[in-house]
């Protein structure tokens with residue numbers, strides 16, 4: 001590990017930014033969310049009603065006016081030049097609202113995709129896709145997972161991508177393509193197989209840019225998460241039949257997909273964790289308010305049964321998760337992706353689990369209302385449960401952590 005001093009605290013500039021983001025999330029975003037979510041059910045769930053557009057665009061315009069935009073571009077001259085540790089404090093605040101990240105143009109999967117465009121795309125692709133993404137004018141999706149292979153092992157990815165003259169031709173299916181249901185989603189970054197089975201396992205794959213709506217791209221259905229379609233964002237099942245894109249859309253070069261995914265998935269994963277900690281804080285706040293304001297058996301709920309312990313455990317677990325998240329962020333800031341990977345894996349297991357547990361306890365404290373549409377808790381629970389699968393299931397990250405730990409004791413490759 002680097003022997004640099006590990007400073008996980010908030011710098012003065014981040015304290016100021018954090019306060020501004022908090023003020024905007026609490027004062028502007030949260031008050032509009034119920035109305036926004038109710039609008040989704042009016043008419044076609046896969047389009048934006050005029051009011052949804054108005055809410056989103058006015059929030060984005062206000063964020064830009066206040067100078068709160070594209071914080072996620074860490075270590076880049078285009079953004080604020082924040083470190084990952086600094087960004088963590090802002091992402092936590094954004095996590096407290098459903099529309100929080102999008103308000104500041106910091107939402108998944110766009111941030112990971114923009115990072116890929118920024119680092120690996122040629123000028124033409126940057127102009128065409130990165131520019132409108134940075135402006136918040138379009139959205140994007142990242143297509144790796146496939147129905148027919150165990151995609152937690154990305155070396156299994158099988159979508160074929162064959163060079164034909166000046167083009168590549170893609171065939172196969174993807175599913176769980178988050179955000180691809182959104183009518184504003186205009187571009188996909190797709191993990192494909194360009195090499196043969198005899199090539200080294202981590203050199204068989206590539207990433208390629210495919211405009212949404214290309215001929216041969218067919219959206220088959222939205223996948224449901226516990227019976228919910230998450231419209232209009234959506235997690236789509238998509239078929240590619242002879243989809244043709246220019247050869248210059250291939251990023252970095254054939255066989256270099258894993259190089260890119262190392263860069264893409266690290267920041268994306270940790271951003272999810274930072275927001276999950278914000279969700280846990282939000283759930284704990286709701287739980288505390290509820291348990292002090294509602295009475296049963298002659299006492300506030302907080303004083304009944306094990307509720308004191310539940311609240312105390314929630315606070316302690318959130319604090320532990322936050323510190324681990326900041327340490328993983330700090331490891332990323334040291335610039336050695338390989339050294340940071342096991343730390344990202346640790347927090348990718350811990351943050352969703354802690355946030356899910358706290359949210360579940362908050363649901364319980366709210367009684368039946370907790371599972372209803374009248375609090376954000378049910379939707380948040382569902383999202384956090386899926387986060388134990390998305391961006392790598394828990395078991396895959398535990399494998400990373402254990403392998404790293406065991407390295408000190410044996411030359412043999414374990415796991």
Ligand SMILES: Cc1cc2nc3c(=O)[nH]c(=O)nc-3n(C[C@H](O)[C@H](O)[C@H](O)COP(=O)(O)OP(=O)(O)OC[C@H]3O[C@@H](n4cnc5c(N)ncnc54)[C@H](O)[C@@H]3O)c2cc1C
Nearest residue numbers: 142143144145150151152176177178386390391392393395
């Ligand atoms: C809401 C949601 C959004 C998503 N968004 C996207 C997206 O935008 N783009 C995208 O490409 N994908 C997305 N995914 C897919 C997600 O990344 C995959 O589901 C995940 O990588 C696992 O792949 P799989 O479903 O094929 O599971 P499999 O690979 O079949 O694994 C199933 C299970 O096997 C077990 N397992 C696997 N490996 C190990 C191991 N080493 N040790 C022990 N047990 C193991 C685990 O329990 C694992 O959960 C999303 C998923 C969800 C639920």
